Amino acid sequence: MIETKTCEGCGAQYERPPNARNWNWGQRRFCSRGCGARVAAMDPAHRKKCGDGLRARLASDPEAKARHTAAAKANIAKGRPLSDRKKSGATRSRNTLGWLPDAETRKLYIRLREQYGAAKAKEMVKESMAVAARREVRRNQQEMDRRHRRELEQRY
Numbered sequence: 001m002i003e004t005k006t007c008e009g010c011g012a013q014y015e016r017p018p019n020a021r022n023w024n025w026g027q028r029r030f031c032s033r034g035c036g037a038r039v040a041a042m043d044p045a046h047r048k049k050c051g052d053g054l055r056a057r058l059a060s061d062p063e064a065k066a067r068h069t070a071a072a073k074a075n076i077a078k079g080r081p082l083s084d085r086k087k088s089g090a091t092r093s094r095n096t097l098g099w100l101p102d103a104e105t106r107k108l109y110i111r112l113r114e115q116y117g118a119a120k121a122k123e124m125v126k127e128s129m130a131v132a133a134r135r136e137v138r139r140n141q142q143e144m145d146r147r148h149r150r151e152l153e154q155r156y
């Protein structure tokens with residue numbers, strides 16, 4: 001039986017990856033890295049720790065501070081508001097997940113991607129989609145054959 005856990009971030013159920021060591025699986029609290037990062041980013045203690053670390057580094061290293069300031073100014077000059085970043089996130093996920101025909105396949109792909117990586121997951125999902133399509137074609141053909149036979153029987 002596959003072990004599952006409930007994500008502390010989004011509440012989703014996630015499965016134990018087949019290659020997960022006991023230690024890692026025991027430590028794990030989130031369905032994905034993204035979920036863990038989101039939860040950490042909302043935690044005031046975590047934010048303070050990161051802020052303190054950054055401030056300490058910038059105070060001790062004038063070169064790093066100059067680089068940091070330049071990068072921050074460049075970002076402000078680009079003037080990309082949060083709504084813009086939200087939009088680009090949506091575009092990105094449309095571009096990476098847009099080929100998936102429905103929510104169910106999408107969910108399957110995301111789960112497989114977590115376990116096997118994107119390339120392998122895409123291959124697996126495409127294969128299962130092709131199998132389903134072939135099955136659909138065969139079903140249609142059988143249905144047409146049946147109808148044809150019924151017509152012939154009725155004729156004679």
Ligand SMILES: [Zn+2]
Binds near residue numbers: 011031
């Ligand atoms: Zn989650």
